[in-house]
Amino acid sequence: MTDVTCYERFPLRITLPIILFSLVMYVFGAYLLLKLHPAASLLYLVYCAAVELNVMYRSCRSCVYYGKRCAFGKGWLAARLFSKGDPASFATKEVSALNLIPDFLVVVFPVIGGLASLLYAFSWLTLGLVVVFLVMFLVGTATIRGKVACKYCMQRERGCPAAQMFEGTAKSPPKTNP
Numbered sequence: 001m002t003d004v005t006c007y008e009r010f011p012l013r014i015t016l017p018i019i020l021f022s023l024v025m026y027v028f029g030a031y032l033l034l035k036l037h038p039a040a041s042l043l044y045l046v047y048c049a050a051v052e053l054n055v056m057y058r059s060c061r062s063c064v065y066y067g068k069r070c071a072f073g074k075g076w077l078a079a080r081l082f083s084k085g086d087p088a089s090f091a092t093k094e095v096s097a098l099n100l101i102p103d104f105l106v107v108v109f110p111v112i113g114g115l116a117s118l119l120y121a122f123s124w125l126t127l128g129l130v131v132v133f134l135v136m137f138l139v140g141t142a143t144i145r146g147k148v149a150c151k152y153c154m155q156r157e158r159g160c161p162a163a164q165m166f167e168g169t170a171k172s173p174p175k176t177n178p
Contacts (some may be wrong), residue, residue: 006154009068014152018144019073025140028133029110035117035126044109049100058091061085064155071149091159098100107137 006016026048034041056078060066062085064077114130115124150156156163 006157007071007152008154009065010152012069014071014148015069015073018071018149021140021144022072023095025133026106028129028136029106031109032114032117032126032129032133035121036113040113044113045069047109048106051106054102057082059090062087064090064158065153070155071144071153073149090155091161093161093166095161107134140164 026045029048030041030045033044052074056074060070060074060078061082063070063075063078064087066084066087067079068075070076110133110149111130114126118126118130149161150163153160153163
């Protein structure tokens with residue numbers, strides 16, 4: 001049994017900073033790719049939007065937060081874009097590293113682009129930005145998921161394949177907090 005309260009609907013004080021963090025990461029990545037070519041930056045932003053839509057279609061529409069504000073703000077948006085999926089299927093989905101490749105490419109593309117731009121015009125600033133981008137991703141994502149989003153998530157308590165993959169979580173009855 002856990003003493004952690006799960007949110008029925010995540011408060012804006014959690015959702016807004018998480019959304020802002022994602023947007024900052026996308027803009028940061030686009031900036032790194034801008035050094036290669038403006039088209040690379042634009043294609044990256046289109047790719048980021050496609051990845052987000054894919055997550056909402058494949059996962060959010062079957063999540064307990066469908067139509068509600070989750071930590072990432074996607075449950076509410078998914079309900080406006082897609083019809084409801086089968087909530088019973090969410091916990092039975094299997095997630096592997098292969099499934100996560102599109103998500104990781106959101107980070108890999110700007111890092112490769114930033115490093116490639118260093119080959120034709122070395123800049124300590126660009127190298128520093130690549131390092132900061134990687135640290136933001138690794139530390140920021142782990143903090144958001146481990147300390148906030150997953151910790152208070154009702155879906156994790158009911159069965160979330162991603163949480164089980166990353167944390168090895170066991171299900172326990174959730175306490176809810178409006």
